[in-house]
Amino acid sequence: xxxxxxxxxxxxxxxxxxxxxxxxxxxxxxxxxxxxxxxxxxxxxxxxxxxxxxxxxxxxxxxxxxxxxxxxxxxxxxxxxxxxxxxxxxxxxxxxxxxxxxxxxxxxxxxxxxxxxxxxxxxxxxxxxxxxxxxxxxxxxxxxxxxxxxxxxxxxxxxxxxxxxxxxxxxxxxxxxxxxxxxxxxxxxxxxxxxxxxxxxxxxxxxxxxxxxxxxxxxxxxxxxxxxxxxxxxxxxxxxxxxxxxxxxxxxxxxxxxxxxxxxxxxxxxxxxxxxxxxxxxxxxxxxxxxxxxxxxxxxxxxxxxxxxxxxxxxxxxxxxxxxxxxxxxxxxxxxxxxxxxxxxxxxxxxxxxxxxxxxxxxxxxxxxxxxxxxxxxxxxxxxxxxxxxxxxxxxxxxxxxxxxxxxxxxxxxxxxxxxxxxxxxxxxxxxxxxxxxxxxxxxxxxxxxxxxxxxxxxxxxxxxxxxxxxxxxxxxxxxxxxxxxxxxxxxxxxxxxxxxxxxxxxxxxxxxxxxxxxxxxxxxxxxxxxxxxxxxxxxxxxxxxxxxxxxxxxxxxxxxxxxxxxxxxxxxxxxxxxxxxxxxx
Amino acid sequence: xxxxxxxxxxxxxxxxxxxxxxxxxxxxxxxxxxxxxxxxxxxxxxxxxxxxxxxxxxxxxxxxxxxxxxxxxxxxxxxxxxxxxxxxxxxxxxxxxxxxxxxxxxxxxxxxxxxxxxxxxxxxxxxxxxxxxxxxxxxxxxxxxxxxxxxxxxxxxxxxxxxxxxxxxxxxxxxxxxxxxxxxxxxxxxxxxxxxxxxxxxxxxxxxxxxxxxxxxxxxxxxxxxxxxxxxxxxxxxxxxxxxxxxxxxxxxxxxxxxxxxxxxxxxxxxxxxxxxxxxxxxxxxxxxxxxxxxxxxxxxxxxxxxxxxxxxxxxxxxxxxxxxxxxxxxxxxxxx
Numbered sequence: 001x002x003x004x005x006x007x008x009x010x011x012x013x014x015x016x017x018x019x020x021x022x023x024x025x026x027x028x029x030x031x032x033x034x035x036x037x038x039x040x041x042x043x044x045x046x047x048x049x050x051x052x053x054x055x056x057x058x059x060x061x062x063x064x065x066x067x068x069x070x071x072x073x074x075x076x077x078x079x080x081x082x083x084x085x086x087x088x089x090x091x092x093x094x095x096x097x098x099x100x101x102x103x104x105x106x107x108x109x110x111x112x113x114x115x116x117x118x119x120x121x122x123x124x125x126x127x128x129x130x131x132x133x134x135x136x137x138x139x140x141x142x143x144x145x146x147x148x149x150x151x152x153x154x155x156x157x158x159x160x161x162x163x164x165x166x167x168x169x170x171x172x173x174x175x176x177x178x179x180x181x182x183x184x185x186x187x188x189x190x191x192x193x194x195x196x197x198x199x200x201x202x203x204x205x206x207x208x209x210x211x212x213x214x215x216x217x218x219x220x221x222x223x224x225x226x227x228x229x230x231x232x233x234x235x236x237x238x239x240x241x242x243x244x245x246x247x248x249x250x251x252x253x254x255x256x257x258x259x260x261x262x263x264x265x266x267x268x269x270x271x272x273x274x275x276x277x278x279x280x281x282x283x284x285x286x287x288x289x290x291x292x293x294x295x296x297x298x299x300x301x302x303x304x305x306x307x308x309x310x311x312x313x314x315x316x317x318x319x320x321x322x323x324x325x326x327x328x329x330x331x332x333x334x335x336x337x338x339x340x341x342x343x344x345x346x347x348x349x350x351x352x353x354x355x356x357x358x359x360x361x362x363x364x365x366x367x368x369x370x371x372x373x374x375x376x377x378x379x380x381x382x383x384x385x386x387x388x389x390x391x392x393x394x395x396x397x398x399x400x401x402x403x404x405x406x407x408x409x410x411x412x413x414x415x416x417x418x419x420x421x422x423x424x425x426x427x428x429x430x431x432x433x434x435x436x437x438x439x440x441x442x443x444x445x446x447x448x449x450x451x452x453x454x455x456x457x458x459x460x461x462x463x464x465x466x467x468x469x470x471x472x473x474x475x476x477x478x479x480x481x482x483x484x485x486x487x488x489x490x491x492x493x494x495x496x497x498x499x500x501x502x503x504x505x506x507x508x509x510x511x512x513x514x515x516x517x518x519x520x521x522x523x524x525x526x527x528x529x530x531x532x533x534x535x536x537x538x539x540x541x542x543x544x545x546x547x548x549x550x551x552x553x554x555x556x557x558x559x560x561x562x563x564x565x566x567x568x569x570x571x572x573x574x575x576x577x578x579x580x581x582x583x584x585x586x
Numbered sequence: 587x588x589x590x591x592x593x594x595x596x597x598x599x600x601x602x603x604x605x606x607x608x609x610x611x612x613x614x615x616x617x618x619x620x621x622x623x624x625x626x627x628x629x630x631x632x633x634x635x636x637x638x639x640x641x642x643x644x645x646x647x648x649x650x651x652x653x654x655x656x657x658x659x660x661x662x663x664x665x666x667x668x669x670x671x672x673x674x675x676x677x678x679x680x681x682x683x684x685x686x687x688x689x690x691x692x693x694x695x696x697x698x699x700x701x702x703x704x705x706x707x708x709x710x711x712x713x714x715x716x717x718x719x720x721x722x723x724x725x726x727x728x729x730x731x732x733x734x735x736x737x738x739x740x741x742x743x744x745x746x747x748x749x750x751x752x753x754x755x756x757x758x759x760x761x762x763x764x765x766x767x768x769x770x771x772x773x774x775x776x777x778x779x780x781x782x783x784x785x786x787x788x789x790x791x792x793x794x795x796x797x798x799x800x801x802x803x804x805x806x807x808x809x810x811x812x813x814x815x816x817x818x819x820x821x822x823x824x825x826x827x828x829x830x831x832x833x834x835x836x837x838x839x840x841x842x843x844x845x846x847x848x849x850x851x852x853x854x855x856x857x858x859x860x861x862x863x864x865x866x867x868x869x870x871x872x873x874x875x876x877x878x879x880x881x882x883x884x885x886x887x888x889x890x891x892x893x894x895x896x897x898x899x900x901x902x903x904x905x906x907x908x909x910x911x912x913x914x915x916x917x918x919x920x921x922x923x
Contacts, residue, residue: 066881068633069691076634155640156647157673157692160633163640173639179675228674229692248693250873282871454886458629458636459622503629503636 044323044560044567044577046099050585052271052565057584059272059564063299064283066249071232072216073151074158078480079301081216082573085268085580086275087237087254088219091125091144091198092210094572096267096580102570103382103484105210106267109139109220109238113210120205120526125213127196132259133222134242141198143220145190146178150226151217153177153187157228162482164212170201179228205524207531211483240270251278271566271583284308287559291318296564296584301576302327303556306365306426312559313368323558324368325575326380329480331364331431332373333419333549334493334507338464339473342417346409348546349390351474354402356438357395360551363430368557373550375539376479376490380571383486383535389543402442414443417473420461423450431551432476446474462504475507478554480574486535487523494542495519508547515541594910598903605899606892607658613888614654624650630886631689647672648689661686661892685896686889688882695893698878703897705776706874709866710859712790713797718852721802725809726841729817740806747803756796756869763792776872793870797863801855805848812844819843845916853909854902861898 039049067080072088075081085093085108093108095101107113109131114123131139151158152166154177166172170189178186189201200209212218225236235243240262241254254275262270277299287308289295298304303325304312312318333351341347357372364370372395374388392398406412421432429450436446449472451460460466461475481489492498496511515538522534542548556575560567565585570578617627628645629636645651649660663669668681673692680686685695724744728737763769774792777785816822817840825835864876875894882890913920 154674155632156643159631159640159644162634163637179672226675228672228676229687230674230678248691248698280871280873280877285871454630454884455626459626500637502626 039320039560041319041322042324043320044558044569045325047568048098048581049560049567050562050565052583052585053269054565054583054585055271056273057271058274058276059297059582059584060295061275061277061297061299061579062281062286062289062295063277063279064281064286065300066279068160069158069232070246070252071158071235072219073147073221074160074229074232075216076160076162076482078574079299079576079579082301082570082576082579083277083299084216084219085239086241087235087239087243087257088216089131089139089238089265090216090218091213092218093214093267093580094570096570096578098568100571102568102572102578103380105214108214108265108267109144109218110213114200114213116207116209116526118526120207120209120524121202123200123202123209123213125198125200127198128264129196130261131238131264132261133220134237134257134259136259137222138195139220139238140195141192142195143222144198144218145186145192146223146226147221148190148218149175149178149186150221150228154179154228161217162215164215164482165200165217168202168204168206168209168212170203172203178223178226204520205526207523207526207528208483208485208487211485211488214483240265240268241275249279251276253277268580269566269583287312290559290561293561293563296561297577297579297582298559299579301556301558301574303369303558308559309365309368309557312557318559321560321562322368323556323560323569325556325558325569326371326378326571327480327554327556327575328378328380328484328571329478329554329574330373330376330378330550331360331370331428331476331478331552331554332376333435333551334475334477335547335549336467336473336475336507337509337511337547338468339417339471341409341411341415342473342547344409345546346405347411347415350402350405350409350411350442351439351444352390352546352549353392353398353405354439354442354444355435355549355551356397357551359396359434359438360431361395363434364427364552364554365557368555369427370552370555373553374543376493376542376548376550377486377535377539378489378553380575381481381484381486381489381535383489383532383539385533385536385539387536387540387543389540397438397441399442406442406444414445416445416447418449418471419446419474419476420449420451420456420472421476422453422456424453428476428478435474435476435551457505458503461507462500463502464499464504464509465501467507467509477505477507479505484572486532486538487519490535490538490542491519491523494538494548510542510545510547512541512545515545591907591911594907598900598907601903602896602899603662606662606896609892609895610654610658610661610888613891614657627886685893688887688890690885690887690890695889698890699875699893699897702873702875702878703860704778705872706860706863706867706876708776708779708786708790709793709797709863709872709874710856712787712794713801713859713863714852714856716794716798717800717802717805720798721805722809722841722845722848724802724806726813726836728806728810729813730836732814737810741810744803744806747799748807750800752796752800752865753869755799756793756866759792759796760869774870776870793866793872796869797859797866805852808848808851809844812847813840816840816843842916846913849909849912849916853905857902857905858898860901860905861894 043049068077069075072084089109091110092105095104095106109127110125111128114125116123127141148165151161152163153175175187191199220238222236233246237257240257240260242257244253244255246252256273283305284307286298287304312322335342335348337343361370361372377384419432421428432448436448439446479493492505494510494515496516498504498506499509518538522531525531563585565583566581568578569575625641628641628650632640632644649657664684664686666682668684670677670679671687680694683696687694724740728740731737774789777789779786822839825839867874867876879894
């Protein structure tokens with residue numbers, strides 16, 4: 001008897017484990033929708049659909065998963081950064097506006113954008129007068145400093161957020177963080193001469209600093225309210241809404257923050273009376289609730305489930321309510337420069353010419369889900385320059401040119417290599433299969449090896465030792481910028497300094513002195529126009545090096561319910577709707 | 587009897603310890619054999635921005651830099667005596683039973699478990715009642731009318747029920763009753779029993795039925811086989827010869843004997859189900875233990891995996907103990923002394 005019970009208990013553990021692999025999506029559907037919007041498909045890409053000044057109502061969000069954290073100092077997710085603007089005011093933010101204008105960085109908690117020194121190493125911000133927390137206490141520059149300290153220097157408690165301040169601040173590598181270093185002064189390289197002024201001293205010139213100041217990690221946090229990882233349960237609002245309830249893994253409700261003064265906030269209209277968000281709602285249920293108008297926003301902003309896609313695209317009534325938004329991310333293949341034969345530029349160029357990008361686009365879901373990419377920078381990033389160094393008809397590849405390069409590479413009959421992709425990303429796997437088929441035509445045999453996405457960079461494709469020893473020549477990946485400029489996009493994936501022993505994103509291991517130098521010098525240039533030109537030039541250099549094979553600019557197929565007002569796609573947050581603008585139309 | 591129970595409880599605690607040790611070993615040793623380093627393990631909990639110093643900080647804070655046996659000891663100690671953790675400016679005390687904090691988002695595991703147990707329990711209890719009643723009833727009737735149309739039809743349906751997985755019947759049920767004939771027009775959502783018992787039952791009806799369909803089929807077949815066997819026994823003939831009424835013969839003499847193996851299996855099935863109706867919870871988007879287990883495994887979140895595994899094992903052990911005690915009531919030959 002005893003043994004059988006032990007077996008049963010073990011069986012339980014096994015069943016649980018098996019369950020993890022068997023988690024199919026459920027399908028909850030709730031009737032047909034009422035009426036179609038008057039707007040056309042893609043209307044929210046270039047206009048504000050259903051504009052309204054009407055106050056009131058509850059704006060409801062749902063998400064198929066959970067956030068990394070709603071704590072502005074502990075999040076890396078684009079949608080949380082977008083959503084957090086409802087309750088947290090960072091020094092700067094993206095302008096809630098239509099199209100390209102949404103890429104513009106504007107002052108939020110600060111009066112104006114940062115005032116840089118000539119070498120872009122010192123940045124000064126002045127806070128707006130009269131901004132208060134939900135409890136009525138005034139927001140001070142010290143709170144901003146504290147917020148930066150906790151979000152960047154306490155990885156043992158708040159590990160999710162980006163740590164660009166740690167990387168760029170003058171004593172960023174010395175400071176131990178507010179939880180370990182209890183001295184009242186905090187980090188030395190951030191000064192707060194008075195309650196409204198904050199000065200950042202950087203190691204090197206960094207002209208994109210206003211974008212860093214727009215990360216939610218600069219939203220003020222009063223030190224006495226900070227409970228580390230538990231702060232998420234009682235976030236102190238500085239924006240138009242405050243939390244009235246929060247449940248881990250389930251959702252939250254936000255209500256108006258009476259202490260928020262619209263006079264201090266030129267960018268938010270704050271129309272809804274209440275904002276609700278629910279987590280872990282089945283994606284198909286979310287889609288159906290958008291269609292039948294019982295929900296306004298799919299918070300994740302990645303677009304509808306593949307199951308829902310045909311439904312909304314085939315019905316003309318629903319088609320009008322879709323927006324195919326460029327997601328700010330490019331799917332590409334990194335050709336590792338240390339894996340033979342990709343150390344030879346001609347073998348890399350053979351792949352560039354041989355790949356059928358159109359078939360990869362088809363595999364990604366066709367035109368509603370992506371455009372054929374010819375550059376690493378997607379069109380919604382400041383500095384994007386349109387060019388195509390390997391032009392082929394309709395992006396279908398050129399077998400003759402590819403074979404020519406193969407011959408120059410000394411592999412006229414092609415070669416065998418390994419192509420990696422993330423097993424739990426269906427689109428990526430489909431694209432890998434398409435690429436494999438198109439390379440077959442020029443004699444390159446690419447064996448697909450797949451890895452779980454959670455360990456892809458930490459254990460496999462992002463570990464140079466592993467890549468070299470297992471001959472992973474072609475590494476499929478996708479990248480979206482942390483902030484939408486050429487530097488924000490390219491630095492982590494093409495700068496030699498971004499090569500790490502584990503967890504790196506420069507999967508090609510590109511370490512070209514010229515590219516490194518151009519990236520490092522352009523970011524010091526405070527002339528925005530010159531900077532933007534440089535990003536395009538660098539992108540071209542990378543294309544000439546041929547180590548990154550851009551495939552598809554990813555797009556989200558968003559569904560715009562008729563019950564939502566002020567709907568427009570923001571390019572700044574990876575092509576989702578702008579949550580600071582949205583309201584309810586009923 | 588008391589001594590028996592004490593002995594069993596003691597054995598159960600030992601068993602849970604073994605289960606926890608094995609889970610711990612699977613979590614730490616298997617990846618290690620596959621070549622994963624502690625740094626790579628820690629890097630999974632650092633978020634997107636892993637760098638050597640943040641990895642080191644996380645590794646230290648989660649105790650991953652200690653030897654595995656020491657980590658296990660800390661886990662067991664925290665379970666019985668509580669522990670202090672620090673994920674912020676002040677150390678927080680996690681009192682017994684302390685399953686620790688999630689590696690991934692630093693949320694205490696125990697409150698998460700307790701908030702999810704009612705969901706899974708509601709699911710399991712309702713479904714169990716339905717499948718026991720319907721399964722046993724159908725099984726008995728089929729056995730008594732062996733070869734009849736009813737027997738053939740019900741056994742045919744039972745075969746289908748056993749063969750159809752929950753992710754098929756559940757989703758089919760959803761498609762039919764939330765779209766085609768929208769009885770549940772806004773989908774099936776879990777409502778707590780204490781909030782609104784009627785809504786609770788109404789929303790659980792579909793998951794109950796889909797889950798019960800699978801199990802009642804199994805139980806109908808089992809009951810039928812058991813009943814066929816016992817109804818052919820000599821003592822049944824004797825009972826009938828004594829002039830007992832047929833329903834007394836069936837219920838008291840036949841069913842009672844046929845029930846013993848069913849109770850055994852029921853204990854096991856029910857315990858497993860409370861440990862997490864993984865697929866059912868996924869299909870209906872219920873935030874129960876199974877869903878928690880899946881996210882824990884996906885995130886490689888040891889404390890979450892440990893928590894769910896131990897709770898699941900606990901329920902299985904308890905259910906089996908109850909089953910053994912129920913034996914005595916069903917079968918007077920069984921005595922615990």
